[in-house]
Every structure is written in C-alpha cells, then in structure tokens.
Amino acid sequence: MYDSAQQVKMGVIICTHCNSQVDTLDTDRIAVFYGVCDKTECRQMHSSIHEPQRGIDFE
Numbered sequence: 001m002y003d004s005a006q007q008v009k010m011g012v013i014i015c016t017h018c019n020s021q022v023d024t025l026d027t028d029r030i031a032v033f034y035g036v037c038d039k040t041e042c043r044q045m046h047s048s049i050h051e052p053q054r055g056i057d058f059e
C-alpha cells in the first residue's frame with residue numbers, strides 16, 4: 001500500500017557558508033541545493049564573493 005497522506009520533502013537547501021538547512025523543497029527525488037541562509041555573516045560572505053573585484057591599476 002502507498003501512504004499518500006505522508007508528504008516528505010525530498011529536496012533541501014543547504015547554506016554554502018555554514019552548512020545549515022535553509023529551506024526544503026518538494027521534489028520527486030532526493031536533491032540538495034545550495035544557497036545562503038539569513039545569517040548576517042553568511043550574507044556578508046555571499047555578497048563579498050559576488051561583488052566584482054576592482055583591480056587597482058597603477059599607471
């Protein structure tokens with residue numbers, strides 16, 4: 001028998017910086033996604049990574 005009442009969220013979003021669970025998703029198979037949680041330090045790391053690096057040119 002198949003228990004259709006049991007809903008299992010198979011997908012999980014993991015913070016790339018602290019590896020904590022950020023959120024869950026309904027997926028048809030086990031899947032792990034990477035994102036960023038709401039911690040200030042993780043947000044700051046995330047923004048620093050994605051911030052375009054400005055090279056200083058000495059001419």
Ligand SMILES: [Zn+2]
Pocket residue numbers: 015016017018019020036037038039042
């Ligand atoms: Zn985090």
